[in-house]
Amino acid sequence: MTGQRPAAERATDRWADVRRRLRARGLRWTPQRRVLLEVLAGVDGHVTGAELVERTRRIDPTTTPSTVYRTLDVLEGLGLVSHSHGLEGRQEFHVNPRADHGHLVCPGCGGSWELAPDEVAELVAGLRDGRGFEVAVDHLTIEGRCADCARAGMARA
Ligand SMILES: [Zn+2]
Ligand SMILES: [Zn+2]
Ligand SMILES: [Zn+2]
Structure with missing residues (x-):
């Protein structure tokens, strides 16, 4: 203890x-x-x-x-x-959720990373201004390829 x-x-x-x-x-x-x-x-x-x-x-x-x-x-x-x-x-x-954060996930390697609110501030502001849509950042998950997997994909190509 x-x-x-x-x-x-x-x-x-x-x-x-x-x-x-x-x-x-x-x-x-x-x-x-x-x-x-x-x-x-x-x-x-x-x-x-x-x-x-x-x-x-x-x-x-x-x-x-x-x-x-x-x-x-x-x-x-x-x-x-x-x-x-x-x-x-x-x-x-x-x-015990502390701060709002979203997530990045990569199916290639199964990795996930925290996304800080300031990294998506432009997207959030754009959707609020353009559509009146309030993004729930703590519920936001973006799927794609991480840098390592993207590089590995290029090497194979
Ligand atoms: Zn990956
Ligand atoms: Zn998280
Ligand atoms: Zn949900």
Whole structure:
């Protein structure tokens, strides 16, 4: 055990009440849900829904994917996790989402990268001015070829 950092303490506070809040939304507090929360507490950065199902089932094999996804939906409503989309629209989850960011994904190598809001500021402003459309940057995923894959493709050509 390392010493608790202030950020970690704040994150713990946000989760402290989650049992009561799940109940308030009509969800029972089950061992499976408790295990999912334990798994989420150990996640840093991005994790796919499938990974969460797998890690949860490793601890409690009775957990079903629908329990995991339904609980994630509710936790998202509480602001404790957020989702974005990876390759082929697969859901990926962020625990304790801090800042808005989008994602770049490359099917060639399976890589994904965070996209800072200022990298898409022009696109966002253009769509707002031109169409009155508000882009949800934290839900924005752009698929394409990364620099390495683009170079490899050129070398083959
Ligand atoms: Zn979505
Ligand atoms: Zn790539
Ligand atoms: Zn992300």
